[in-house]
Amino acid sequence: MTDSPRSRIFARVSRAQNEADATTIQRELEALGSAPTADLPAADISTAFLTNVLKNQGTVDCAANRSSAVKSVADYLYRHFRSHRLVAGNDPHLAAMPWREAGVLPRFGGVEPGEAVSLSYALLGVAETGAIVTVTGKANPAANNLLSEHHLVMVDSTRLVRDMEGAWERIRRETVKSGWPRGINFIAGPSSTADIEGKLVYGAHGPRQWHVILIGDVPATALEEARALAGQLNQGTS
Amino acid sequence: MASSDGCTSLKQTSNTFLDNAHEALQDAGKVERRNLMAYYMHIVRDAAVDQFGHFEDLRQHVKQVKQHSLEHLEYYLNQFEQAALQNGNHVHFAEDGDQLNSIVLDICQQHSARRIAKGKSMVTEETGLNDYLKRAGMKVVETDLGEYIIQQAGETPSHIVGPALHKSAAEVRELFFAKHDLGERELADTGEMVSEARRVLREHFLKAEVGIIGANALIAENGYSMLVTNEGNGDLCANLPNVLIVCTTLDRVVPRSEDATAMLRLLVRSATGQPQTCYTSFYSGPRREHDIDGPLETHIVLLDNRRTEILASDYREMLQCIRCGACLNHCPIYAGVGGHAYGWVYPGPMGSVLTPLLTSLEQSKALPNACTSCGRCAEVCPADIPLPDLLRDLRHDETRQKLSSSRWRLGMRLHAWLARHPTLYHAVTGLGIFTLHLLGRRKGSFASLPLAAGWTSQRDFPAPEGKTFMHQYSAMHREEKAREHKAAQALEQNTKAGPAAPRRTAQGRTPARRNGTERIEPSLRVDWPRKPDPRKPSGTRPRREGDDSASGKKPAAHPGGPRGKKPRRRPDHD
Numbered sequence: 001m002t003d004s005p006r007s008r009i010f011a012r013v014s015r016a017q018n019e020a021d022a023t024t025i026q027r028e029l030e031a032l033g034s035a036p037t038a039d040l041p042a043a044d045i046s047t048a049f050l051t052n053v054l055k056n057q058g059t060v061d062c063a064a065n066r067s068s069a070v071k072s073v074a075d076y077l078y079r080h081f082r083s084h085r086l087v088a089g090n091d092p093h094l095a096a097m098p099w100r101e102a103g104v105l106p107r108f109g110g111v112e113p114g115e116a117v118s119l120s121y122a123l124l125g126v127a128e129t130g131a132i133v134t135v136t137g138k139a140n141p142a143a144n145n146l147l148s149e150h151h152l153v154m155v156d157s158t159r160l161v162r163d164m165e166g167a168w169e170r171i172r173r174e175t176v177k178s179g180w181p182r183g184i185n186f187i188a189g190p191s192s193t194a195d196i197e198g199k200l201v202y203g204a205h206g207p208r209q210w211h212v213i214l215i216g217d218v219p220a221t222a223l224e225e226a227r228a229l230a231g232q233l234n235q236g237t238s
Numbered sequence: 239m240a241s242s243d244g245c246t247s248l249k250q251t252s253n254t255f256l257d258n259a260h261e262a263l264q265d266a267g268k269v270e271r272r273n274l275m276a277y278y279m280h281i282v283r284d285a286a287v288d289q290f291g292h293f294e295d296l297r298q299h300v301k302q303v304k305q306h307s308l309e310h311l312e313y314y315l316n317q318f319e320q321a322a323l324q325n326g327n328h329v330h331f332a333e334d335g336d337q338l339n340s341i342v343l344d345i346c347q348q349h350s351a352r353r354i355a356k357g358k359s360m361v362t363e364e365t366g367l368n369d370y371l372k373r374a375g376m377k378v379v380e381t382d383l384g385e386y387i388i389q390q391a392g393e394t395p396s397h398i399v400g401p402a403l404h405k406s407a408a409e410v411r412e413l414f415f416a417k418h419d420l421g422e423r424e425l426a427d428t429g430e431m432v433s434e435a436r437r438v439l440r441e442h443f444l445k446a447e448v449g450i451i452g453a454n455a456l457i458a459e460n461g462y463s464m465l466v467t468n469e470g471n472g473d474l475c476a477n478l479p480n481v482l483i484v485c486t487t488l489d490r491v492v493p494r495s496e497d498a499t500a501m502l503r504l505l506v507r508s509a510t511g512q513p514q515t516c517y518t519s520f521y522s523g524p525r526r527e528h529d530i531d532g533p534l535e536t537h538i539v540l541l542d543n544r545r546t547e548i549l550a551s552d553y554r555e556m557l558q559c560i561r562c563g564a565c566l567n568h569c570p571i572y573a574g575v576g577g578h579a580y581g582w583v584y585p586g587p588m589g590s591v592l593t594p595l596l597t598s599l600e601q602s603k604a605l606p607n608a609c610t611s612c613g614r615c616a617e618v619c620p621a622d623i624p625l626p627d628l629l630r631d632l633r634h635d636e637t638r639q640k641l642s643s644s645r646w647r648l649g650m651r652l653h654a655w656l657a658r659h660p661t662l663y664h665a666v667t668g669l670g671i672f673t674l675h676l677l678g679r680r681k682g683s684f685a686s687l688p689l690a691a692g693w694t695s696q697r698d699f700p701a702p703e704g705k706t707f708m709h710q711y712s713a714m715h716r717e718e719k720a721r722e723h724k725a726a727q728a729l730e731q732n733t734k735a736g737p738a739a740p741r742r743t744a745q746g747r748t749p750a751r752r753n754g755t756e757r758i759e760p761s762l763r764v765d766w767p768r769k770p771d772p773r774k775p776s777g778t779r780p781r782r783e784g785d786d787s788a789s790g791k792k793p794a795a796h797p798g799g800p801r802g803k804k805p806r807r808r809p810d811h812d
Contacts, residue, residue: 005542006331009488012546013312016554025310029493032306035299035500036292038513052513110530113444129514141531142477146470164499171495180325180460182525182532183477186518191470193432194510195384195400197407198275201432204383205439206470206517 037163038128041229045127045160046218050226052130056189057202058210060226062218066097069154069215074102076211077117080150087111087148088119091139094154110141111148118148118207124170125155125214128163129188132212133171136183145185151207153187157216251581252593255604258579268404268576275403276573282511283564283618290507300504301622303497304558307458308549314458314491315540321461325523328537331488335365338541342367342450342483343374345537349481351376351447357465357472358382359452360398360561361541362485363583364596367450379442381471383435390417396577398584399509399563404576407431439471449475449533453486454505454560455498456538462520463490463538464498466505470517482521482533488540489549489557495520501560504620508562544596553628556591558621565615565625571608580605587615587625594632603641606632667706675704 020028040048041055053060061076063069077084088094088106099105111118120140122132132153134140145151161167167186175181191206202208219225251258263269287293307314322329332338338361346354354376362368368378368389380389384402388395391413395401402410411425418438425431451472453463463484465472476482492498498520506512525532548557566572566586577585582602584592590605606629615625636642637650656663678684678701686694693699 005333009542016550036295039291138528168495184520188514189516193383193469196428199428204469
């Protein structure tokens with residue numbers, strides 16, 4: 001311990017700075033306040049979230065309740081694959097969905113290579129960035145976010161937070177019991193790359209398509225408004 | 239040092255920067271592509287910054303957090319280490335590149351690993367990890383598409399964010415035909431090439447025993463590391479193989495999760511113009527009890543490689559860098575000559591500062607000079623690093639260490655001496671300008687001039703108008719003073735009582751910038767001729783003791799000194 005790379009590095013770091021105790025450091029840090037966040041594209045949080053999902057090149061749907069959410073998944077699968085095959089994590093929310101109503105019977109577990117569609121139930125949705133948040137674990141194995149071609153995500157409208165600070169606040173509060181997860185993933189769009197000549201291509205390593213279903217009480221015009229806003233904003237920036 | 243003992247793979251060629259640059263300018267196609275990128279990247283970045291709304295506030299906030307973290311690095315590094323250990327990681331410290339490489343190799347060998355999937359990491363480029371592992375018989379595959387392309391081509395990154403942007407789609411197509419044994423196929427567009435790389439790399443992901451990634455931030459409060467990608471390749475590396483190794487540097491530590499995501503807001507907008515990358519992930523350690531995937535064992539290797547030296551030096555601000563590449567995208571030199579000319583891992587303005595600090599100034603003395611002092615890099619730097627100042631300070635170090643040519647130093651000494659004798663300076667420049675004016679009056683410009691061939695070989699030198707700037711400036715000054723005097727007299731007559739208006743307003747005050755309109759206050763002008771020419775450093779700068787122009791202990795001969803110049807904003811001339 002006395003003469004290890006670690007101790008030599010710490011000694012050099014220590015020499016480069018003034019001493020301060022933990023309380024002073026904490027006080028100094030708190031005095032810095034919090035970071036400004038991005039403006040939301042709409043006052044209503046659902047509309048803002050949907051707008052940013054669309055701007056991230058995701059596709060969206062709204063479902064008033066669990067029955068219509070299941071139906072939305074079935075429609076999506078039929079539209080793209082003419083099948084009802086789906087992999088979902090062992091999430092109690094997903095297990096409790098009325099799958100039979102729509103004739104979909106997911107396989108619960110982790111995505112195996114070659115399986116095309118996965119479904120996740122998001123812990124949170126972030127309006128500021130149009131991202132959904134999942135945590136690794138039995139309920140959503142990491143492979144389910146990454147290995148499929150199409151990644152479907154359900155988000156409950158009561159689980160939307162305004163910004164990333166709001167996301168951390170919830171994660172901190174809610175993971176106290178279960179302990180911090182191995183991984184926390186903010187996902188904002190299908191996998192993409194611009195590494196060849198700066199041209200944007202979707203489906204680099206992860207899913208090529210990213211579909212978000214917002215469940216619950218959402219203003220009737222939210223989706224329409226979000227499409228208009230995303231269209232307008234896209235024209236304004238690209 | 240890692241770079242000198244032959245163990246690192248990337249041979250540094252910074253010492254031949256001028257030749258490299260000259261060569262780079264010969265390829266017209268690549269020059270055109272660089273111009274296009276430089277043009278395009280400004281637009282996307284500016285749009286993203288504008289849309290955010292309060293970018294400057296964000297920038298200042300994150301800068302303060304970074305400075306706070308660096309000021310208390312010992313505390314936060316310790317906190318991070320404890321949290322990371324508690325999360326079940328193995329934490330290693332490496333003083334230089336060789337140590338990092340050998341730590342990583344040891345881990346791979348302990349697991350009898352043969353196949354390694356690697357996410358993008360500039361730190362491992364810096365240590366030459368790939369070649370080191372390859373020599374030990376490992377199959378290392380870069381999985382970021384850009385890194386994969388240059389790895390297949392046997393090249394080095396030309397950009398810290400888009401490492402293969404120097405290659406055309408046609409070149410990538412040829413490369414894939416040569417490297418992938420996949421039979422007859424078209425690869426007609428970028429989409430098909432991406433798909434092919436996806437297919438080839440997916441195989442490798444599924445077979446790899448070890449994943450290696452970098453980190454964009456380390457969070458002290460909970461021991462997580464932040465990984466930012468668009469492709470999701472880093473996440474595959476972090477989740478599929480049984481062993482995960484995170485290679486990063488100790489200056490990445492920030493106090494809280496919120497600080498990492500605040501930095502993310504700056505990083506992504508500055509790098510690609512997106513509001514958020516597709517994948518922003520926080521990983522804490524090995525698989526938990528009921529998890530069905532994720533690595534079984536995780537290691538974090540924290541590299542120093544002279545960063546503690548930088549921390550103790552006057553170049554500490556460079557450690558605020560978040561590696562977004564905005565300074566590259568906005569640098570006219572980088573746009574002109576491209577990343578490879580810089581001859582090491584980090585190109586552009588940030589590289590011209592980092593390379594001398596991480597390797598040696600002797601090996602890279604051309605880099606601090608590869609700067610027009612235009613100031614765009616400092617303007618767009620999300621970490622608010624005064625890059626042109628740091629580059630000038632490095633040039634100053636070169637002069638002090640006698641690394642620049644003796645002729646150049648003699649010229650500098652002459653200039654410094656002259657600049658310290660204002661009367662003589664004005665006489666000499668006045669005479670010179672007047673002579674040039676007389677000689678060039680007819681044509682209006684010079685096609686060649688003695689001692690200025692570097693200028694006139696490329697363009698004509700415009701003939702001066704006859705009077706120096708200072709001549710015109712003093713004339714204006716006198717006029718205004720006379721006007722003020724008159725006004726003061728008038729005022730005195732009007733208000734018979736009261737103290738006389740102060741003739742000379744307080745020297746140090748700068749009320750010039752009120753209400754957004756800039757007006758040069760007459761009192762400020764008095765200082766002008768005494769200041770050293772800002773383009774030619776002549777003041778000595780003691781190491782350490784950041785901004786102390788006002789402390790008064792500096793030698794009077796060098797008022798201000800290069801770093802002492804208070805407002806670091808870019809001067810609006812040039």
